Amino acid sequence: MIDVETVIADTQKLIGIESTNPGVLEADAADWIESRLRGLGLDVARHPVRPGRDNLSVVIPGADRSAPRLVLVSHMDTVPIGSGWTRDPLGGEIVDGLLYGRGACDMKSGLALTIGLLDALVSTGTVPPADVVCFYTVDEEAPGMLGAYQLVEDGLLRPDDQILAPEPSGMRLRISQMGLRWITLTVTGRMAHAGRAHLGTNAAHVLAHIMVELEAAFEALPFDDDILGRPRFTTGVISGGVATNVVPALVTAELDLRIVPPLVPEDAVTMVERIASDVVRRYEGASFSIEALGARRPPVRASDDSKIVRGLRASYLAVAGREPEIGGADGHEAYTDSAMIAALTGTTSSTVLGPGATDQAHTADEFVPVADLELGSALLWDLVQSW
Secondary structure (H helix, E strand, O other), X not given: OOOHHHHHHXXXXXXXXXXXXXXXXXXXXXXXXXXXXXXXXXXXEEEEEEOOEEEXXXXXXXXXXXXXXXXXXXXXXXXXXXXXXOOOOOOOOEEOOEEEOOOHHHHHHHHHHHHHHHHHHHHHOOOOOEOEEEEEEOOOOOOOOHHHHHHHHOOOOOOOOEEEEOOOOOOOEEOEEOEEEEEEEEEEOEOEEHHHHHHOEOHHHHHHHHHHHHHHHHHHOOOOEOOOEOOEEEEXXXXXXXXXXXXXXXXXXXXXXXEOOOOOHHHHHHXXXXXXXXXXXXXXXXXXXXXXXXXXXXXXXXXXXXXXXXXXXXHHHHHHOOOOOEOOOOOOOOOOHHHHHHHHHOOOOEEEOOOOOOOOOOOOOOEEXXXXXXXXXXXXXXXXXXX
């Protein structure tokens, strides 16, 4: 069995190693993980992604080396610490059954579960039925998701790999993943004195008009997925202008467009182009440009009949006496390495189930319930034993 106290201690140690992105990044966390695994007698490989930023991998050979591998993918980076904390964000404090800290749920506790599994296999001398592979990636929290891209680029994955990211899902099975496209929209107008505003073209007003129409267009889309729900549109960042009394000639916005089947990211781009084109035609001297921001992220869905999904359901039933919940607050809005791997390779054997809830991810006083670590430890051990 996986020792829960060890998982807790490893989670606390990882929380204490800042790996914010943007920020100090993952090097210190990667060094600690490598040292921890080498201390178990395991060979750890490094796979360069960017200077000073390496993915890690470790393999425990199974009895049948040709069988589909169980592949566990965990990212080492966290979002920045931010403000508003009432507890030490690097402290790993446990209060009333909740373990606090930046990355507590997203996803240093899930990462610690994989270390706990490797530790248990080594310490008990257990040979798993098939290879168990653990990848530790960089840059999951950034727009480019460079670590997942590099895993695929390096050819480290096999077509029949069964992939699980123990990301925060509230211990629900995330079988389906909402897609998204981030876009930078730039609107250009004509500068003028605000007292003579009619002589200029206000780029901010044009942008506001585009955003209102884009929001209405998304609300009018007829798609409503049984798990993912409806498409969603958010303007996350707006910047522009030079002074209160100057008509702004240049304004930019970063748009977040969440999509569900049958939409693909290109459909979101087309919607922005169409609406922006229509709006700028109504303003003399206005123009716009758009630029894709970050990786292309289509919706993906794991197959109900995949070995990983069937195995997780069976193990959950064996450990908890019921099958895992699917949908609802499972975090399908948050794109993960699991989803990116599925998008890049086309696999339908890649899913998410892990400790902590996405409602707590990226928040001040982020926490993971210790009960999730207990259930996750039992679940992961049963999954390997029954593989």
